[in-house]
Amino acid sequence: EDKVVQSPLSLVVHEGDTVTLNCSYEVTNFRSLLWYKQEKKAPTFLFMLTSSGIEKKSGRLSSILDKKELSSILNITATQTGDSAIYLCAVVLSGGGADGLTFGKGTHLIIQP
Amino acid sequence: NAGVTQTPKFQVLKTGQSMTLQCAQDMNHEYMSWYRQDPGMGLRLIHYSVGAGITDQGEVPNGYNVSRSTTEDFPLRLLSAAPSQTSVYFCASSPGTGVYEQYFGPGTRLTVT
Numbered sequence: 544e545d546k547v548v549q550s551p552l553s554l555v556v557h558e559g560d561t562v563t564l565n566c567s568y569e570v571t572n573f574r575s576l577l578w579y580k581q582e583k584k585a586p587t588f589l590f591m592l593t594s595s596g597i598e599k600k601s602g603r604l605s606s607i608l609d610k611k612e613l614s615s616i617l618n619i620t621a622t623q624t625g626d627s628a629i630y631l632c633a634v635v636l637s638g639g640g641a642d643g644l645t646f647g648k649g650t651h652l653i654i655q656p
Numbered sequence: 657n658a659g660v661t662q663t664p665k666f667q668v669l670k671t672g673q674s675m676t677l678q679c680a681q682d683m684n685h686e687y688m689s690w691y692r693q694d695p696g697m698g699l700r701l702i703h704y705s706v707g708a709g710i711t712d713q714g715e716v717p718n719g720y721n722v723s724r725s726t727t728e729d730f731p732l733r734l735l736s737a738a739p740s741q742t743s744v745y746f747c748a749s750s751p752g753t754g755v756y757e758q759y760f761g762p763g764t765r766l767t768v769t
Contacts, residue, residue, distance in 0.1 A: 584762050585762050633699075
């Protein structure tokens with residue numbers, strides 16, 4: 544059975560801290576891994592990572608895939624209260640996404656002022 | 657572009673009632689899907705469609721029907737609502753099975769009493 548595990552499930556830090564969120568997967572026919580940010584509504588896309596191992600960056604956020612460890616990390620530096628959200632990791636299988644995304648349970652990140 | 661739209665935003669049903677959750681997208685996307693999100697469970701795929709006239713089951717299809725008569729619309733029907741179907745429902749779309757970023761609608765919060 545395909546499995547995506549995120550850790551920690553919840554995290555509380557202070558503004559300005561750096562956080563690292565983890566996502567590990569046990570799936571057959573891995574194709575890519577996606578990170579989403581979910582505030583009080585729909586998930587919004589952050590990054591897509593493949594086995595190429597290329598790091599993706601956007602402002603204070605960055606993410607990379609470790610294909611040997613079957614995992615990915617999402618880093619957020621100099622956190623702000625607006626970073627508070629649920630961060631979702633999802634894996635796409637080599638069926639080309641025809642069977643949808645397999646999601647982890649998410650990391651609930653809270654940034655305290 | 658409105659993107660992915662869902663109606664209604666909120667709905668309360670009694671056990672045994674039926675209803676249809678509406679989803680529409682104006683991006684001419686081929687691929688559409690329905691997810692449900694429950695606390696501590698992440699997002700789980702209910703049904704998906706790779707194009708008009710083609711639908712298939714996801715991870716948790718029981719109690720739900722879908723159809724795809726047009727590219728734009730992908731309604732989700734609850735045949736006989738049960739309290740276990742209390743959840744937040746998200747519709748998503750993407751340009752095709754070869755492109756993996758999915759765009760999510762704002763969600764429908766359904767309560768079954």
